[in-house]
Amino acid sequence: MMMPCKRATELMSQSQDRELTLNERLQLKFHLLICNGCARCDKQMKLMREAIKQLDKH
Amino acid sequence: MGNRTEHQAQENKQAQQAGAEEIAQMRDEMLRFAILQLRDATLAEDVVHEAIIAALAPGKYSGSGSLKSWVFAILRNKIIDVIRQRSRHPTELFVEDGADPDNQFKQNGHWKKTQKPSDWGAPEKILASEQFWLVFKICLNELPENTARVFMMREHLGLELKEICQELDISDSNAWVIMHRARMQLRKCLEIHYMQGKLL
Numbered sequence: 139m140m141m142p143c144k145r146a147t148e149l150m151s152q153s154q155d156r157e158l159t160l161n162e163r164l165q166l167k168f169h170l171l172i173c174n175g176c177a178r179c180d181k182q183m184k185l186m187r188e189a190i191k192q193l194d195k196h
Numbered sequence: 197m198g199n200r201t202e203h204q205a206q207e208n209k210q211a212q213q214a215g216a217e218e219i220a221q222m223r224d225e226m227l228r229f230a231i232l233q234l235r236d237a238t239l240a241e242d243v244v245h246e247a248i249i250a251a252l253a254p255g256k257y258s259g260s261g262s263l264k265s266w267v268f269a270i271l272r273n274k275i276i277d278v279i280r281q282r283s284r285h286p287t288e289l290f291v292e293d294g295a296d297p298d299n300q301f302k303q304n305g306h307w308k309k310t311q312k313p314s315d316w317g318a319p320e321k322i323l324a325s326e327q328f329w330l331v332f333k334i335c336l337n338e339l340p341e342n343t344a345r346v347f348m349m350r351e352h353l354g355l356e357l358k359e360i361c362q363e364l365d366i367s368d369s370n371a372w373v374i375m376h377r378a379r380m381q382l383r384k385c386l387e388i389h390y391m392q393g394k395l396l
Contacts, residue, residue, distance in 0.1 A: 141305075142301070142304060142305020142306055143301060143305060143306045143307050144297070144298075144300075144301045144305040144306075145305060147297070147376065147380060148372070148376050151372070151375055151376040151379050151380075152372050152375075152376070154375075155350065155357045155371070155372060155375055156357065156368075156372075175307045175312040175313050176307075176313075178313040178314065178315060178316070179313045179383065181316070181319070182313060182316060182383050182386070183379050183383065184319075185316070185319045185322060185323075186379065186382055186383065186386075187351060188319065188323065189323060189328075189332055190351040190352055192323065193332075193333075193352065194262070194264055194265040194268040194269070195262055195264070195265050196329040196333075
């Protein structure tokens with residue numbers, strides 16, 4: 139069973155704040171392979187993190 | 197004790213010597229950030245003052261890189277010092293004020309059609325866009341106060357979640373929920389106002 143997108147977004151957020159368990163990582167990876175909405179969301183969360191790092195320059 | 201007029205006089209003197217008028221313009225932004233993080237206007241005045249004085253000390257600023265990054269890096273370190281040092285005595289209960297991203301999902305937990313993230317294209321392109329930065333700052337300001345505080349402690353001050361939980365007396369899972377809500381709200385705000393170009 140594929141995890142719901144909402145759960146996937148929780149895990150992608152948490153992956154920026156803690157180490158996910160192996161099981162969580164695999165489930166998330168699998169989800170991102172088949173769900174382009176979540177794959178984009180994941181990229182965008184990473185972009186936002188990068189943007190905050192550069193915030194002072196702007 | 198923070199004395200704004202006195203502080204400013206001293207800063208002005210140094211700023212003249214350093215030829216850094218830019219500092220005055222940054223001061224308000226620095227103060228807003230310090231107040232958000234420290235929740236204490238007097239203390240915030242003091243750290244901003246200290247940061248400016250330190251930044252302008254002769255021979256400190258190398259002149260390479262932007263002055264603003266330099267000053268804010270010093271301010272961030274000062275704020276982190278205060279947060280780490282102060283013996284915590286929470287005078288108020290931390291109230292979670294972020295919006296549940298539930299309304300972006302269907303009952304079964306998958307994206308609603310209208311809420312599904314669109315393709316934003318290459319990150320380098322976005323980060324090079326003036327418009328993006330304009331919208332991004334406004335979206336950050338739109339975050340509810342307590343959510344913004346946790347989010348900026350984590351992302352802008354670079355504190356570990358554990359330290360944030362200690363400072364605010366909240367649990368790990370509480371902090372994860374707050375971070376998730378912050379990121380989801382920020383993403384949605386960028387989607388609507390940057391990608392779709394809806395007016396702010």
